[in-house]
Amino acid sequence: MTKETVLNAVHRASGAKMVxxxxxxxxxxxxxQIDEHHKVRRDAGMFDVSHMCAVDLAGEGCRAYLARLIANxxxxxxxxxxxxxxxxxxxxxxxxxDLIVYYLDDTHYRMVINAGTADKDLAWMNACREAWGSAVxxxxxxxxxxxxxxxxxxxxxxxxxxxxxxxxxxxxxxxxVQIGDVFVASTGYTGEDGFEIALPAERAxxxxxxxxxxxxxxxxxxxxxxLRLEAGMNLYGQDMDENVSPLDAGLGWTVDLAGExxxxxxxxLLAQGQRQQFLGLVLEDRGVLRAHQxxxxxxxxxxxxxxTFSPTLERSIALARLPLGVALGETVEVDIRGKRLAARxxxxxxxxxxxxxx
Amino acid sequence: MSANPSNxxxxxxxxxxxxxxxxxLTVGITDHxxxxxxxxxxIELPAVGKELTAGTEAAVVESVKAAADVYAPVSGxxxxxxxxxxxxxxxxxADAWSAWLFKLQPADAAAVxxxxxxDAYQQVVDAA
Numbered sequence: 375m376t377k378e379t380v381l382n383a384v385h386r387a388s389g390a391k392m393v394x395x396x397x398x399x400x401x402x403x404x405x406x407q408i409d410e411h412h413k414v415r416r417d418a419g420m421f422d423v424s425h426m427c428a429v430d431l432a433g434e435g436c437r438a439y440l441a442r443l444i445a446n447x448x449x450x451x452x453x454x455x456x457x458x459x460x461x462x463x464x465x466x467x468x469x470x471x472d473l474i475v476y477y478l479d480d481t482h483y484r485m486v487i488n489a490g491t492a493d494k495d496l497a498w499m500n501a502c503r504e505a506w507g508s509a510v511x512x513x514x515x516x517x518x519x520x521x522x523x524x525x526x527x528x529x530x531x532x533x534x535x536x537x538x539x540x541x542x543x544x545x546x547x548x549x550x551v552q553i554g555d556v557f558v559a560s561t562g563y564t565g566e567d568g569f570e571i572a573l574p575a576e577r578a579x580x581x582x583x584x585x586x587x588x589x590x591x592x593x594x595x596x597x598x599x600x601l602r603l604e605a606g607m608n609l610y611g612q613d614m615d616e617n618v619s620p621l622d623a624g625l626g627w628t629v630d631l632a633g634e635x636x637x638x639x640x641x642x643l644l645a646q647g648q649r650q651q652f653l654g655l656v657l658e659d660r661g662v663l664r665a666h667q668x669x670x671x672x673x674x675x676x677x678x679x680x681x682t683f684s685p686t687l688e689r690s691i692a693l694a695r696l697p698l699g700v701a702l703g704e705t706v707e708v709d710i711r712g713k714r715l716a717a718r719x720x721x722x723x724x725x726x727x728x729x730x731x732x
Numbered sequence: 733m734s735a736n737p738s739n740x741x742x743x744x745x746x747x748x749x750x751x752x753x754x755x756x757l758t759v760g761i762t763d764h765x766x767x768x769x770x771x772x773x774x775i776e777l778p779a780v781g782k783e784l785t786a787g788t789e790a791a792v793v794e795s796v797k798a799a800a801d802v803y804a805p806v807s808g809x810x811x812x813x814x815x816x817x818x819x820x821x822x823x824x825x826a827d828a829w830s831a832w833l834f835k836l837q838p839a840d841a842a843a844v845x846x847x848x849x850x851d852a853y854q855q856v857v858d859a860a
Contacts, residue, residue, distance in 0.1 A: 402770075402797070406770075406771050406825075407770055407796055407797075408771045596770065596796060596797060600796060660774060661774055661776075662773060662794045662799065664799065683773040683794075683796050690773075690774075711792070
């Protein structure tokens with residue numbers, strides 16, 4: 375049975391093309407996905423991200439529980455509202471999911487986990503809680519809808535539509551704040567400024583329509599994918615999964631091995647070390663890089679994990695796992711339908727804040 | 733989406749074919765196909781002079797989302813390609829019926845008769 379967000383009827387009424395995404399019936403585009411992409415880089419666009427799952431953690435033991443559960447160090451969160459991006463690992467060091475956790479207060483944290491992984495994540499989190507004798511409560515918030523408003527004009531247009539959210543105006547990057555029954559966070563998945571808003575599901579359709587009226591363009595998962603890829607942000611299930619170490623998936627910066635903190639997967643990561651590097655590719659020829667294409671480098675073979683046409687760069691880009699020893703600026707070859715085309719190795723960040731970084 | 737022109741022939745794999753006065757066949761992909769693919773960003777056409785067998789890969793069209801093969805509707809030799817569409821793949825989204833891909837000199841002039849007419853093609857689309 376395909377799941378629907380509370381905004382499903384709104385998407386269909388506005389002519390969205392719907393696709394199955396991790397068991398959810400979601401809009402892939404409302405018209406041209408390239409236009410939607412540019413809208414976010416240049417103005418303001420919004421995504422229904424209600425398929426993702428907010429999970430509230432409560433209790434005295436929250437911090438101790440999170441210190442053990444996730445690979446990044448929850449101890450870095452010193453200011454209320456601050457958010458942390460992290461992977462949640464299994465004992466072998468594979469990635470169960472990637473997530474954001476917000477520090478609300480000393481006994482309350484909110485996590486946002488991926489849609490397709492939500493059930494297994496919650497089962498894992500509950501199993502850990504039992505095994506560790508933790509008293510923390512774990513509550514999925516399926517009563518909330520989530521809308522991501524992204525782009526240089528996202529804040530201004532959101533605040534114009536909702537005067538009651540004025541307190542969010544000065545939110546520094548990667549913070550969240552509860553305002554009445556709405557949670558507003560300055561996080562996102564596009565490489566642009568903006569808000570992610572969690573609100574009671576029954577108010578989502580009215581909020582969506584108010585944002586449309588304020589000039590925010592509805593955008594589908596198609597644009598969301600090209601935006602996150604340009605911004606060099608990983609997609610779970612594609613760039614990493616339970617069989618991939620975060621160190622091999624470009625997530626080393628989110629793994630905190632300093633000190634003695636004993637998080638799940640730490641021992642495995644220390645034993646394995648980094649075995650591959652996660653880098654960007656820019657195709658020199660015409661064509662489109664796609665996931666699973668083979669990459670031939672002087673140092674050996676690698677594989678593209680995500681590839682697309684970049685609307686900002688107007689050429690094809692990809693994220694790839696390549697052998698250690700491949701250097702930035704090196705030219706490699708990618709097998710595209712039996713032909714070997716030249717690509718340049720770059721840092722895995724292609725565009726942010728409206729600008730090409732290549 | 734615009735209706736399938738009745739003066740064209742169609743394949744189940746979403747190519748359209750127009751019989752020209754000189755007996756050559758002009759081939760493109762249907763409006764349904766461009767709509768399903770979404771924004772096109774790359775088109776690869778066969779070389780002029782290439783011999784194609786009916787039902788085999790003749791060209792590639794790629795959207796932001798996916799790559800799709802374009803098949804030869806009948807057997808024949810490629811006698812022209814539309815390089816303008818290679819330079820502007822988005823023109824195919826704008827008007828699939830005018831943004832042709834290649835022209836074929838068919839091996840058998842009667843082979844085109846076996847292709848679908850506009851109504852039969854619409855049934856293929858509706859059944860999908």
